[in-house]
Amino acid sequence: MKKYILAILVCVAASMSLQAQRYAIVDTKFILDKMPEYKQAQESLDQFSQQWQKEIDNKQAALDKMYKDFEAEQVMLSTELRKKREDEIFVREKEVRELQRKRFGFEGDLFKLRQELVKPVQDKVYTAIQKIAVARMYDFILDKSEGITVIFADPKLDKSEDVLKELGVK
Template sequence: MKNFKIVFTFVLFLLFSFSNAQKIGVVDTEYILNKLPQYKEAEARLNAQIDTWQSELQNLQAEYEKKRSAFENERVLLVGDQLKLREKEVMDLDKNIKTTTSLRFGANGEITKLRSNLVEPFQDEIYSAIRAVVDKNGLGIVLDKNKDNVISHLPRYDYTDKVLDILLKGSDKKEKTNSKGKK
């Protein structure tokens, strides 16, 4: 009888621990972002802005090289104030290039801010869709496949397509209401 109580307690403990086990799911946010047409449009606008800024910077760099070269060639001919003025022009242009590069392409530059403003609304939408999938499927933990935390997983634990379905259904509803409102 004593062994029966021990075995019964052990079986009861196992059943209780299995019933409280958390389900884990995996989502590929990069894949989801690449499937959203609005994200692709916003990313194309960002890339166009980056190309414009790079072009401006290249023009400034070319102007700097031209002025620096002219200054170096004429240096022996310049005297006093003329020398200081031309040297100051070249130095100011160099400083302008460095400032522009830092402001636009630096760690806290305009590109970083634009990129975060671009991605943030989509991340919020993805997070809301993930919350819906978590609630619907009773998941305890959801990992992002892109953060190098997931080494391997079975496809049945990948909820990427379910999250994408929720997002695409939401964007279809928005497009339908927008098209109805425009008519």
């Protein structure tokens, strides 16, 4: 009877180990930072962002000057001229806000440019991760770059270097 129970326990343990999930951990931020295409895309995004921010700052400075001039001259202006200047300032403020929204808002120029430049590189990384997962029969792969998905990770599980190798990046 003891042999029979022992045999059943061994079979159960063996079947459990066969069904154990295989997983790996990667750090996509680490991988992307090592890729020259990603660095170029980020530099390009930074250049456009700085250029657009400078454009907005210039318009804001002109608006501020216009407002200061209005404040200084307000007492000497007729009601009609004061109303005209206030309307002009209001229109300029609206233009600055609209330009800022157009450049940096949700689905603005920066968002579209990021999609155009960075998304292909990210897709390339995800494709490489998927190839490794299929080839090595991983059940799932966790991304530790987000910080929320993994609290602790054994360094031997990190397959980021393998993904870089798959991408041909050193």
